[in-house]
Structure formats: C-alpha cells, structure tokens
Amino acid sequence: MQRMINRLTASLDFHTQALQLRADRQRVIASNIANADTPGYQARDFDFAAALRQATGVNSGNLGGSSGGRSGGMASNLGADIAANVMGRGLGGSSNAAVHLQYARPSQTSADSNTVDMDRERASFVDNSVNYEATLRFLNGSVRTMLDAMKSPNQG
C-alpha cells in the first residue's frame, strides 16, 4: 500500500521540490532588493538548474519533463564542497538539500561596495515569479488529474 501511494505521489515530488526551490530563490532575490541601499551588501543568488538537479537527483537531460525519473538519493549525493560551503544547512529549512549560494558579480562598481544591480534583480524576480506560477500549475494539474481518477463515474 505504501508503495502504491509512493507511485501516486512520485509525480508530485518533482514539482514540489521545484516549487520549494522557486520559493527559496524568491526569498533570496527579495533580500537583495531589500538591501539595495545597504552599504557593503553583496548580492546573492543560486543556479536554479543545478540546485534542482541536486535536490531531485535527476540528470539535466530529462530535467524538463519528468516525474518518474527520480533516482532515490535526495540529499545523499551532496558534494563535500557544497557541504563545506557557506551554507552549512538547508537554505529552505524544510528542503532536504543545501542550496549552493553564490555571490553576484557586479556589473558596475559602487562607492559603498554594494553589489545589488536593481535591473537584474527586478528581472530575476519577475522571471522567478512566472516560473513559480508555472510550477504551481503543473502541480495543480497533477493533483486534479489524480482527483479526477479517484472519482466514481456517476459522480459527475
């Protein structure tokens, strides 16, 4: 029975991980925007594709479409370099994998050594929200498909 439930929810797991990472990234970008005027603040971000690959264990080849391709080891394949990095623990708290946060390279230097580029942050923010919403729709689609499958034929 447990196994069957796993099968049913396997397709949800991938999108759940993606959604979690999108939420994390949204928060990181929000921190950058909040600190746009703080002297000495270094803008941060992370490589979403790499983080998702690491969180789900899916290779880049079938990252796009698949739900079934999760190969088990969630956080087990964390590289030592990542573990030893700034992060230490999971960025999201609840997410299993630690996200490898990086510092943005400033496009223009500023006197107060703040490296937030507002144009880039705004663009990333919008891009990330659209992607978050897309992931949300995928997830919603799977949930609804599953609910439809559970209904009896004469239930409408």
Add this chain to the structure above:
Amino acid sequence: MSMLRIFDVAGSAVSAQSQRLNVVASNLANVDTVATPDGTPYKARQVVFQTLMLGAQQATAGVQVSAITESSEPGRRVRDPAHPNADAEGYVTYSNVSAVDEMVNMMSASRSYQNNIEVMNTARSLLLKTLQIGQG
C-alpha cells in the same frame, strides 16, 4: 513556507526606507533654519543601513537602520547684519542641509520603498495561488 519570510524581509526594508524618508523630511524642513548667535545650527542627518539577518537561514537578509549620523560640514554663512541672529561680524549661519542632495535622497528612498512594496504584492499573490492548489 519559506516564502512567508519575504514579508519580514520586505517589511524591514519598507520600514527602514520610511525612516530614511522621515529623516529627509526633517532635513528639508530645516533647510533654512538659522543658528542663534551662541547656539549651533541644525545639522543634516543621514540614516545608516545595515543588513539584518532574519532567523538562522542564510540569505534571508532584512535591513535595519543602525545609526543616524549628523553631517559635520560647516553651515552655510550669509552676510546679513540686520538679521536678529547675526553674529558679531554680521554673518548668519544657516543649517548645512543641501536641498539638492536631500531631493535625490528622497527619490532614491521612494523608489526603493516602491520596489519593496511590489515584492510584497508579488509574494502575496503567489502565496494565495499556492493556497488554492487542488481547488476548483
């Protein structure tokens, strides 16, 4: 729900920016304040922002105003012997506020304020949509 922290982050930024606007307002209000012959004139004030780490999570960085500093530049001196607050040489010392600097500061603060409000609105709408997973 790591997105909920966005409200803390953007909220701290909005409050810091509004404090900055407050300081700008008081500087602008005192742009023509004169010093009494024995007293010191109004000094332009400036807020100092500092990153405020929220919780144990890295990169959940809010903002706080760590200090409000006073400018040490000399005040504007204008010769006006007839002025009641003129000193022995007939000069009146005004505050050292630069109206142009303050206007620039005000625009920067209001832009940042707007940006953060927008961040909150986006986070809000995404969260509301998240709450509706599997419904209708």
